[in-house]
Amino acid sequence: MTTLSLRGIECRYGEVRALEPLDLTIPSGELFSLLGPSGCGKTTLLRLIAGFVQPSAGQLMFDDENVTDQPPHARNIGMVFQDYALFPDRSVFDNVAFGLRARHVEKHAIRIKVEAMLARMGLSGMADRRPAALSGGQRQRVAMARALVIEPRILLLDEPLSALDAKLRLELRQVIREVQKEFGITTLFVTHDQDEALAISDRIALLTRGRMEQVGTPQEIYDHPASVFSADFLGGANLLRVAQPLLVNPRRARYTLAGQQFESALGSAGIPNEGWRLCVRPQAWVPRAGTCTEHGVLRGTVLSREFFGGHASYLIDLYTGTPVKAIAPREHGEAMYEPGTEIELPLPPCAVLLPGEQACA
Ligand SMILES: Nc1ncnc2c1ncn2[C@@H]1O[C@H](COP(=O)(O)OP(=O)(O)OP(=O)(O)O)[C@@H](O)[C@H]1O
Ligand SMILES: [Mg+2]
Numbered sequence: 001m002t003t004l005s006l007r008g009i010e011c012r013y014g015e016v017r018a019l020e021p022l023d024l025t026i027p028s029g030e031l032f033s034l035l036g037p038s039g040c041g042k043t044t045l046l047r048l049i050a051g052f053v054q055p056s057a058g059q060l061m062f063d064d065e066n067v068t069d070q071p072p073h074a075r076n077i078g079m080v081f082q083d084y085a086l087f088p089d090r091s092v093f094d095n096v097a098f099g100l101r102a103r104h105v106e107k108h109a110i111r112i113k114v115e116a117m118l119a120r121m122g123l124s125g126m127a128d129r130r131p132a133a134l135s136g137g138q139r140q141r142v143a144m145a146r147a148l149v150i151e152p153r154i155l156l157l158d159e160p161l162s163a164l165d166a167k168l169r170l171e172l173r174q175v176i177r178e179v180q181k182e183f184g185i186t187t188l189f190v191t192h193d194q195d196e197a198l199a200i201s202d203r204i205a206l207l208t209r210g211r212m213e214q215v216g217t218p219q220e221i222y223d224h225p226a227s228v229f230s231a232d233f234l235g236g237a238n239l240l241r242v243a244q245p246l247l248v249n250p251r252r253a254r255y256t257l258a259g260q261q262f263e264s265a266l267g268s269a270g271i272p273n274e275g276w277r278l279c280v281r282p283q284a285w286v287p288r289a290g291t292c293t294e295h296g297v298l299r300g301t302v303l304s305r306e307f308f309g310g311h312a313s314y315l316i317d318l319y320t321g322t323p324v325k326a327i328a329p330r331e332h333g334e335a336m337y338e339p340g341t342e343i344e345l346p347l348p349p350c351a352v353l354l355p356g357e358q359a360c361a
Contacts, residue, residue, distance in 0.1 A: 003028045010056050034204075140164065241277060
């Protein structure tokens with residue numbers, strides 16, 4: 001049960017600034033995910049917490065204890081990597097027992113702890129096998145058992161599911177979530193997979209170029225992205241370029257969108273500039289048949305559709321060059337819009353104006 005605090009932590013590799021100064025507190029027992037593009041500093045942050053990398057500035061606290069200068073072995077951290085990092089020439093039992101032996105735990109206690117952990121991870125009966133005789137999912141369970149058996153203060157998981165196929169990923173992410181809650185262990189989980197992060201995290205940090213772009217619960221970030229990067233990276237979004245913005249009153253702006261005049265409420269980011277984006281989640285855009293010229297409704301033509309049983313996903317041409325996506329729930333037996341159908345897209349109330357210059361329609 002450890003609260004992890006980063007205070008002004010910064011990391012440089014020579015000229016490369018891998019992490020900008022950052023402040024973050026992860027309360028005891030939280031599952032906190034780090035999500036971001038390759039090279040944004042996720043692994044660096046984990047290595048820093050584990051003690052394999054020294055910060056260029058700042059302090060690292062485990063509860064009230066300053067551990068910034070402690071060597072890795074003194075920090076009592078459990079780590080799991082994408083490539084398992086098991087000892088190939090040792091049995092499953094010896095792999096899991098490794099950390100306990102290094103801590104000079106008494107032999108009988110080691111047997112009890114390792115066997116209990118193997119049973120918890122669904123590995124009973126496999127204690128004598130070598131890693132080569134296990135499936136990928138089983139190897140990752142061994143890696144989890146090895147990390148947890150030492151009862152670490154913090155658990156660090158660096159893309160632990162990336163090497164597994166889709167079905168196993170779903171299964172193991174559930175195991176990680178269950179075990180993490182059962183042990184109440186403060187956990188940092190690095191992933192490339194936004195669905196994974198949305199599904200199992202208490203909170204998520206979106207990282208880009210060594211900077212935390214946004215921190216929040218999955219729902220907060222999905223519903224209230226703070227920037228174009230956040231909207232685009234988590235959950236997928238239609239991002240339409242805002243042109244000729246004009247303030248109507250202190251709370252509303254008028255602008256041109258896909259060649260049409262619009263008005264909407266200002267987001268937390270404030271008064272829009274030329275080039276900002278209006279963000280609409282595909283699930284919030286419900287297409288309807290028609291060609292009206294009503295204010296606040298975009299017109300378009302269905303380019304293609306995909307059927308998913310409970311919903312249909314449409315690509316819609318707004319005559320701007322880049323199609324937008326709308327996902328419509330479907331009642332049983334209801335007809336769907338065919339390619340070529342002219343449709344209307346009423347602007348939903350949750351559409352939000354965001355600063356940033358990334359992808360657009
Ligand atoms: N030992 C090192 N020496 C110099 N630069 C490094 C070193 N390790 C990492 N970097 C640089 O620091 C930045 C962050 O790297 P890091 O490995 O933390 O990224 P990441 O988010 O984990 O990426 P990925 O998703 O590809 O694993 C990158 O620009 C990387 O090239
Ligand atoms: Mg990495």
